[in-house]
Amino acid sequence: MILNEGELMYHGPINKVEGYFEDLGFKCPPERDIADYLLDLGTRQQYRYEVEQGSKAPRLPEEFGDSFRQSALYQETLAALSAPHDPELLRTVKENMDPMPMFQQSFVESTAALFRREIMISYRNKAFIFGRLLMILVMGLLFSTIYYDFDPTQVSVVTGVIFSSVMFLSMGQSSQLPVFMANRDIFYKQRGANFYRTSSYVLANSIAGIPLSLAETVIFGTLVYWMCGFAANVGLFLLFELVLLLSNMAMGMWFFFLSSVCSHENIGTPLCMMSILIFIIFAGFIVTTDEIPDYLIWAHWISPMSWSIKALSINQYRSSAFDVCVYGAIDYCTDYGFTMGEYYLDLFGLDTGKEWVWYGVFFLAGIYFVFMFLSVLALEYLRYEAPTNVDVSDKSMDDGSYALLQTPKSSTQSDVVEVQVNTQEKNFAPVTVAFQDLHYWVPDPKNPKGEQLELLKGINGFAVPGSITALMGSS
Structure with missing residues (x-):
């Protein structure tokens, strides 16, 4: 399930999620993790995954929600929900779930x-x-x-x-x-x-x-x-x-x-x-x-x-x-x-x-x-439970990565002129980073005033352009 600003962008099997968004005009690069790729959709970072720049692919969360509600996967889900229940499942519920009390204690x-x-x-x-x-x-x-x-x-x-x-x-x-x-x-x-x-x-x-x-x-x-x-x-x-x-x-x-x-x-x-x-x-x-x-x-x-x-x-x-x-x-x-x-x-x-x-x-x-x-x-x-993490952003504001221009005279018409913005990354000179005899100390939580703990002890290594970076610790 993928949610964005209260809109359901996708809900279905994991093995179909990549193909579903490919049908919408997005492609996950080989070097990109699938989870990060899905999180970028519906944000200003999604342009890098568009197969055709300037296409009619959905951009706002509500557009993704509309696309999913029109998809065959959504219709299959509704059909499954409205279909009669399996008699075996009903028997299992009656034998195991119905006898279970609402409260475990008296x-x-x-x-x-x-x-x-x-x-x-x-x-x-x-x-x-x-x-x-x-x-x-x-x-x-x-x-x-x-x-x-x-x-x-x-x-x-x-x-x-x-x-x-x-x-x-x-x-x-x-x-x-x-x-x-x-x-x-x-x-x-x-x-x-x-x-x-x-x-x-x-x-x-x-x-x-x-x-x-x-x-x-x-x-x-x-x-x-x-x-x-x-x-x-x-x-x-x-x-x-x-x-x-x-x-x-x-x-x-x-x-x-x-x-x-x-x-x-x-x-x-x-x-x-x-x-x-x-x-x-x-x-x-x-x-x-x-x-x-x-x-x-x-x-x-x-x-x-x-x-x-x-x-x-x-x-x-x-x-x-x-x-x-x-x-x-x-x-x-x-x-x-x-x-x-x-x-x-x-x-x-x-x-x-x-x-x-x-x-x-x-x-x-x-x-x-x-x-x-x-x-x-x-x-x-009576319940006065307030939802947490409420998003108050204005959904009517379009993403900053795109520009839709209209002249005042034609603003009342349905046809708009779409201008493609060059969002390609700038060229840069790739470099290789090398380090030798690297040491790293942190304070000892059990003895803050005593000796520090040495986490890295004389580490040697290098990183070439485009290689993965390993972060140590909770990050």
Whole structure:
């Protein structure tokens, strides 16, 4: 098969290739290698192989393609493809090929192998992990010292701490978007070769990210929860950590989904920032739920941050320490008809039922799996594979070795005047090259500062005009 700029110049038996191009008006010289001769066809070097200079032999790749499509060899190939299959071949395929599974490993085996690979790749970058955990520790100390032992009656401060905690951990996952998009090209190649299932790849990636997300949540959540003065209850603390972890994982899977559906990082990054902006604005803190217009309230209900903030706020204010009538010498039940916790939740436009905590947990877990499922569909059916070695040369430009001249007056006519250009090589005086006692040294790769390796040791020889030249080494 010979291809040139996307055109099929020849496809057929090796023993017929030379005769095929001879019929087109080309002849391979005896001193020329057949492979080099074929590579020169369709380029400016082909003039030397033309039997008749100035002939109508094809010159451009598309002309070679047209000639091949009109050849008998091409018609024979089409006839062979459209002919009925040999029954013996069909029987062989049915017995040997059909029983062969598309994937050699089971779903569990391939998922486990991919998980081990992702763990090895992720935790090989110790500098990133150390820097990430150090940043989490510093930010956790910063948050907890600024809002140390806050006043529960200042609901805007309490909700602000919750909002900032959810936003910080969630936005940290956005840094993985370029990594996800870079790994996507590798996935395309390996999935195209049926190395593994798309579902195994997505599931292994999501599971491999859980340990780091868990470490971030434990470090940051522990500092913020106990130093800021949330309800001193172990069960509520574990629920606080669970919601933060699910929010972190859900946002991470959202960014993974964006990397699956976006064709380029320059598209994925703006969409990532825009989605974060929407999630933050409609989370229920910057703009409370009561102030969101009815035609935009859907953005509040689909935002993972809004469910996280609502669940954590209710987890705090409906605890036994704050779900009381009298707090700070104020009888909230008598004055407002609510307990202290319900009053401040209602004041901020939040739901007050304890069931909303578990609604938030189920929503975050559900949207995590929804984004995972959508990522599987996107990677399976959307492919943004760019062809390599793309030739962008203008095919309309004729070869520089030829000249077709027209006068402006006759440019609209079909007849052209073809001028033959003398492309013969200039005469030169042949010389004979001789060498005697030739030595050649190269540095020793195993010992660069030591003695050099002597490759040529006193070589004598000569080369006469027209003789072959031997090159030593990889060349």
